[in-house]
Amino acid sequence: MVVPEAVRVQVCDLLVIDDDPLVLEVVELAVTMDRPDATVITADGPAAALDLLASQTPRIVVTDFDMRGMNGARLIQEIRSSNAAQPILVFTGRSADDVIPRIPADVFVIEKSSPKSIIKLRDRITLILDGAISAA
Numbered sequence: 001m002v003v004p005e006a007v008r009v010q011v012c013d014l015l016v017i018d019d020d021p022l023v024l025e026v027v028e029l030a031v032t033m034d035r036p037d038a039t040v041i042t043a044d045g046p047a048a049a050l051d052l053l054a055s056q057t058p059r060i061v062v063t064d065f066d067m068r069g070m071n072g073a074r075l076i077q078e079i080r081s082s083n084a085a086q087p088i089l090v091f092t093g094r095s096a097d098d099v100i101p102r103i104p105a106d107v108f109v110i111e112k113s114s115p116k117s118i119i120k121l122r123d124r125i126t127l128i129l130d131g132a133i134s135a136a
Helices: 022-035 046-052 071-082 095-101 116-129
Strands: 009-018 039-041 056-063 088-092 108-111
Touching: 009 022, 009 088, 022 039, 022 088, 022 116, 046 056, 046 088, 046 095, 056 116, 071 088, 088 095, 088 116, 095 108, 108 116
Parallel strands: 009 039, 009 056, 056 088, 088 108
Antiparallel strands: none
């Protein structure tokens, strides 16, 4: 059976979700500088991300926690309702101590607390893509 192109699900390495365009750009740049062959798609909020997930299967999802329309905890619930094993990283300006109790135990949190945070995120993504570690 031939599946029409419009409904084919594409696999990508990374889906980055944040309502701050600068964060989207910096994360994409950090990952593709380290892995030029990586396929990175971005969504400027939860609604756009859920639309993309209808046609994309990312190996990893990176999401902010505080976004307009839906917070990260609710977005993670929505994503996991259709893909319970989806690896997810939260990259947030909030304290990890504030976020961790509100999300599943297997979601890893990285705080946007310093310029080194993007390096920590990039390194975690690389390890997951290489199969060296799981997302949690």
